[in-house]
Amino acid sequence: MGAIKLCFVVQRPPYKSENARLALTHSISSQTAEIHLEDGETVVPTLIFVGDGVLNVVKNQQAMKFYGVTSTESHIKNGLLIDMPVWVCKEDMERLGLKQDQMIADAEDMGAELKTKFVSFAEIQKEMEACPHLLFF
Structure with a gap:
């Protein structure tokens, strides 16, 4: 029993791509998988932004205005709201x-x-090495 660690690694910029949003929604919803786990097991997601993926974390983006898509800002804030660690390189x-x-x-x-x-x-590499489940976006 224990924690099942998941690392969601975002490497792509937010422009004209759904990758970051997929990483965010999957990381936030990953905790619902606990209904399928044994008693005492928990899911511990960490959201990591590296490479051009750090551009997803820039404040006040106007993705809707320029690209017609929602920004990742509210998703990142929702992740922090549910106490999901968000790391930026x-x-x-x-x-x-x-x-x-x-x-x-x-x-x-x-x-x-x-x-x-x-x-x-x-530090990110150390976290990824300790994480048995890596998901790249």
Whole structure:
């Protein structure tokens, strides 16, 4: 018995793609799988943004205005609201010229206590190595 760890790794940018949204909805809904598990087992998802995928975490995107699709901002905030860890790779943010104040760092406006973690790729790699189930988007 114990925790079943799932890592949802988003590597693609949010533009003209459903990948990030799929990762977000699957990671949020993964906890409903507990009805099929043994007593005492839980699902522990972690949502990780690396590479160009960190662009999904930029605040105030206007995806509907420019591309006709909803942005990932509300999905990320919903993930934080249900206490799902959200990790963003610092090195990729630096490579793209992004600062933490430009990113979705919390969902306090929705009542969430958990905050986005901005971590090194080494920390992300360690988490992925500890995670038996990796899903790439």
